[in-house]
Amino acid sequence: MKPLSQRVLALSVLVLAATAACAAPPQTNQQQTLDHLVDAVVTHYHLPGLAVGVIDDGKVVYTHTQGKLPSGQPINDNTLFELGSTTKAMTVTVLARLAQAGKLHWDDPVTKYLPEFGMYDPWVTKNFQVGDLVSHHSGLHEFSGDLMLWPHPSHFTPDDVVKGVRYLKPDYSFRAGYSYDNVLFVVAGQVAASVAGESYAELVRREIFQPLGMTRCQVGTWNRDKVGNVAQPYTWRDGHYVAVPFDGPIRQTTTMDAAGGVSCSLHDMLIWAKNWLAPTPQQLAWLTPGQRHKEWLPYTPVLVSQRRRDWNDTQFVANAHGWFISDPDGATAIWHTGVLEGMRAAIFLLPWRKSGFVLLINGGADDALTVLDEVLLKHFTAPNSAKSVATYAAELARYNAEEHKPVPDTSARKPATPAELKSQLGTWQDPWFGKVRLCARGSTVQFASEMSPLLTGQVMRLGDRYFVHWQHDDPDAWLLFPAQAGGTLHMALVDANADASSDFRDLDFTRKHACE
Known part of the structure; x- marks a missing residue:
């Protein structure tokens, strides 16, 4: 048997250890x-x-x-x-x-x-x-x-x-x-x-x-x-x-x-x-x-x-x-x-x-x-x-x-040509977004915003529809051309799941003049 002093010391150590555990700050756990x-x-x-x-x-x-x-x-x-x-x-x-x-x-x-x-x-x-x-x-x-x-x-x-x-x-x-x-x-x-x-x-x-x-x-x-x-x-x-x-x-x-x-x-x-x-x-x-x-x-x-x-x-x-x-x-x-x-x-x-x-x-x-x-x-x-x-x-x-909404398959897209969009080329203007140029760039067509230069991209054709594929990874946007001259050009997101801050549905473009 251990001497009393050793037993008291051992008991004291156990009590101190238990007390320390109980007194540990609650934020530790x-x-x-x-x-x-x-x-x-x-x-x-x-x-x-x-x-x-x-x-x-x-x-x-x-x-x-x-x-x-x-x-x-x-x-x-x-x-x-x-x-x-x-x-x-x-x-x-x-x-x-x-x-x-x-x-x-x-x-x-x-x-x-x-x-x-x-x-x-x-x-x-x-x-x-x-x-x-x-x-x-x-x-x-x-x-x-x-x-x-x-x-x-x-x-x-x-x-x-x-x-x-x-x-x-x-x-x-x-x-x-x-x-x-x-x-x-x-x-x-x-x-x-x-x-x-x-x-x-x-x-x-x-x-x-x-x-x-x-x-x-x-x-x-x-x-x-x-x-x-x-x-x-x-x-x-x-x-x-x-x-x-x-x-x-x-x-x-x-x-x-x-x-x-x-x-x-x-x-x-x-x-x-x-x-x-x-x-x-x-x-x-x-x-x-x-x-x-x-x-x-x-x-x-x-x-x-x-x-x-x-x-x-x-x-x-x-x-x-x-x-x-x-x-x-x-x-x-x-x-x-x-x-x-x-x-x-x-x-x-x-x-x-x-x-x-x-x-x-x-x-x-x-x-x-x-x-x-x-x-x-x-x-x-x-x-x-x-x-x-x-x-x-x-x-x-x-x-x-x-x-998640269905996303159109655009893998069959082809660059639109100036000839097929001849009647739509020109400078268009929206009351709040300002002017955009829809003009020939070599054998392709480019969409370029005057006020928001990063919104520049190439116009692509998918079947009988057209959309803009932006240069800076913004969500692609449909171009909804007017059925007749003097009408309004609208736009819409191709991917309905895309960031809504890129929503184009507020835009109402009217054609102002031909490309310079």
């Missing part, structure tokens, strides 16, 4: 769980890189980064990612700050600040309020007018968008339903600039970045090399991710900045998220509870997808001002996602427990973003009913397959 979920998504979807941050009870409890910069250095919490449409909440907050200062009111008519603004219907123009710009209930169809924003760079300016919206035909009555748009957020940015007498980019820096201490965030024109630590976008092509080259070191101001042009780091986006979940007294003075409440009010009901119903029993989705609101697993969630070429982003807030998460991915990975959103959401709302990443991925693939 949480970190392991979150690491497992994030790693599983990265592996399943072969992601080039990402940054993930989780907040619980108002505190950052987890961050995770993977991937490398073009320099070979690792992505970290300060790496800049493009936010896409998660920018929209910032645009709304700039308006809220101006409203708080008494410089505008949400129910002011837009024409009070932008007299040149108009919608297709004069009555709608007269009654269109500042709040309507950020509520997705204008009557325009989804992504209407996005050809003024993408592909970029182009010659379109935010002022062109303000003046061009009046030519976009509505799909439904004003304030009668939901349809997502970008162009009206561009108009909202111009309202803010008009009220403040300075550019949208200057406003965002002054009204959001500086007071919140978001020191890495960028908007407008900035130098990638000088700022440094910028994530390279990647797009999926031929079974693997390939880098999307930067347009030189200078990132120029773009037409879509107020709809999706901000870049931020994970560190700064967590500051942004905490400001909403657990604001300090200083932050509540910066943006009052009344203005915060205004941003999160549900304005426009949104159709709930079958996937949301199946995955988390969602019964309600609505659009607020720059945010979406839903009830996954019976909980209140405030969120938005962002999509740009080679970039995906998301911010999810669960105000009831001061928790949420931020996702930044430098890859065109829609499915990865959806699955990672779901597993992290389930971590908070219903951890006991969560499925594996592989299961969610397989189910999402089935949903996508069910929604």
Whole structure:
């Protein structure tokens, strides 16, 4: 038998070990769980890189980064990612700050600040309020007018968008339903600039970045090399991710900045998220509870997808001002996602427990973003009913397959000749998109946009139909020629599953003159 002193020492060691295990910070297991979920998504979807941050009870409890910069250095919490449409909440907050200062009111008519603004219907123009710009209930169809924003760079300016919206035909009555748009957020940015007498980019820096201490965030024109630590976008092509080259070191101001042009780091986006979940007294003075409440009010009901119903029993989705609101697993969630070429982003807030998460991915990975959103959401709302990443991925693939529309086989296409399109050649013009040249180029026919030079391509014939095959990988578009002289040329996507921002259905071209 061991001496009493040895037995007491052994017992003490056991008690200390047990106490240490019980006293271990609760986030240790949480970190392991979150690491497992994030790693599983990265592996399943072969992601080039990402940054993930989780907040619980108002505190950052987890961050995770993977991937490398073009320099070979690792992505970290300060790496800049493009936010896409998660920018929209910032645009709304700039308006809220101006409203708080008494410089505008949400129910002011837009024409009070932008007299040149108009919608297709004069009555709608007269009654269109500042709040309507950020509520997705204008009557325009989804992504209407996005050809003024993408592909970029182009010659379109935010002022062109303000003046061009009046030519976009509505799909439904004003304030009668939901349809997502970008162009009206561009108009909202111009309202803010008009009220403040300075550019949208200057406003965002002054009204959001500086007071919140978001020191890495960028908007407008900035130098990638000088700022440094910028994530390279990647797009999926031929079974693997390939880098999307930067347009030189200078990132120029773009037409879509107020709809999706901000870049931020994970560190700064967590500051942004905490400001909403657990604001300090200083932050509540910066943006009052009344203005915060205004941003999160549900304005426009949104159709709930079958996937949301199946995955988390969602019964309600609505659009607020720059945010979406839903009830996954019976909980209140405030969120938005962002999509740009080679970039995906998301911010999810669960105000009831001061928790949420931020996702930044430098890859065109829609499915990865959806699955990672779901597993992290389930971590908070219903951890006991969560499925594996592989299961969610397989189910999402089935949903996508069910929604996929047939795609025409264009493999038998042949270049159109100037002779067969002789009666259609010339310069055509649309009221908002401007001029395009449909002219001979040697033995072929070229379509070239004056305002959006990247929309240049070769006209192809498929049977008795014609379409444009673009030089820069934009989705092909049918050319729907008029049946008789003096008629209107229309366009439509060849692949109905393609990015709706490339939708050509708003275009109404009339022929102006022959090719020069």
